[in-house]
Amino acid sequence: MAPPPPLTPQALLGLDREHVWHPYGPMPGTATPYLVESASGVRLRLAEPVCGQRELVDGMSSWWAAVHGYNHPVLNEAVREQLGRMSHVMFGGLTHEPAVRLATRLVEITPEPLRHVFLADSGSVAVEVAMKMCLQYWRSVGRPAKQRLLTWRGGYHGDTFHPMSVCDPDGGMHRLWGGVLPRQTFVGEPPAGFDAEVDPAYAAELAAVIEQQADELAAVIVEPVVQGAGGMRFHSPGYLRLLRELCDQHGVLLIFDEIATGFGRTGALFAAEHAGVAPDVLCLGKALTGGYLSMAATLCTAEVADGISRGELPVLAHGPTFMGNPLASAVANASIDLLLGQDWQLDIRRIEAGLRDGLAGAADLPGVADVRVLGAIGVVQLDHPVDMGAATEAAARAGVWLRPFRDLIYTMPPYVTGDDDLARITAAVTAAAAAG
C-alpha cells in the first residue's frame, strides 16, 4: 500500500484543531500549538519557524521527563534492541528480563525498606495504586475504617479521580467535582523555603490533625521537598522527618510521590534522601524512562505487601494491559544506567549555579514576586497570572521552549544542557517574565 501523501504544516494544524484534545485545552483548541518535526539533544526542531526560530532549546524536558535530552544514541539503541525481541507481552502469567531487572534496580537505588514494585503505565495510575495499596493494607489487617488520605495544600498528584482528590483543592478544581471526589483531609501548605527552619506552629497543626484523625487515616501523601505542578514551591526536608515520626507514632502509612522529584532533579537521587527518611510507599514516573515512553512505578515495603497478602482478598487487585511493558522497561534500565554511570550530581550542581546566576536579574523586574532555584529547577513567580501567549512567544523569540502556568514561569532543563544553552534558557525565562 502506498504511504499516505505528506500533509503540510497548515493541514496538520487544521486537523489538530478539529480533532485533537491537548492537555487542559478546550475543543476546538484556541491557541495554535507549535508543530515539532524532530528533537535531538536539547533542541526541538519545528516544522516551520515560530517567532523567527526553527529550533528551540527545550527548557521543560517534556514535562520534566527527558533528563538525557532527545534522540539519545544509548536510549535509542536500548529501544531498538528490545524491539528486535518483543515490544510487548502481557504481564499476567508472564514475565520478562527487562521488567525483572528494572524492578530489582529500583529496589536497589531507592531508600532501604522499599522492596516490592508495581510497574504502572502513568504517574496518575502509580498514585492510584499507591492509594489502593494503603486502603487495602488497613482493610486486610482489620482496620477498614482507615480510608482517608491526609495531604497538605498546594500539591499535585495527577488527573484521575483519586489522585485529584489529594491535589490542591483550589488549583485542583475541586469545586467542579464536589460530591464526586472522595473527601480527604487537608492541612495548610508547608511553609516555604528549602533551607527554612521547621515552623513549630505548622508542626503542631500537622501533629494535632494526624493524632485526631488517626483512626480514619490510611495514609499521608505528599510530594517531598518540591511541590511541582501545584505551584513549584520548595519546603524544608524537616517536614518530611516530622511526617515520618507522626505516621509511625499514630499508625498511618506515608506515601512519597516522587514522580516529579525522582532521578536527581532536586540534587539528590530521590528527594526523600534530603530528609534521610523512607516512605512506606513511593511513586516514580516521568524521568524513569528518560522521557522515552510512559511508565511509572509504585514501590512498597514488605510490611505493606504482607498485610495486603494476608487479607480477605489476598491480592493487589490492579493490572493494566500494558503493565511492565518491555520497551519501556528496557529504556528505563538504559536511562538509569546512563544517569548513574556519570557524575550526575556535578551536572545538577552546574545547572543549579547557572540558574541562580542567570535568573538573579529577574527578581528586579516589575510584577515579579519571587525567584527561586533548587537543583535543576528554576522558578520565577509573578504577582499576577501569566499572559501565556505573550510569555511563550517571548521565550520562543529568545530561542527557547517554555510552558508557563498560573503565575509561574519556570524551567526544568535536561541534565545534558550545556552552559551556553542554559544561559539562553535563563535569558528566555527573564524575557518571558518581563512580557508575561
Ligand code: PLP
Ligand atoms: N504526581 C506528580 C508529583 C506529578 O508531577 C505528576 C505529573 O505531573 C503526576 C503525579 C501525574 O503523572 P502523569 O501525568 O504521568 O499521570
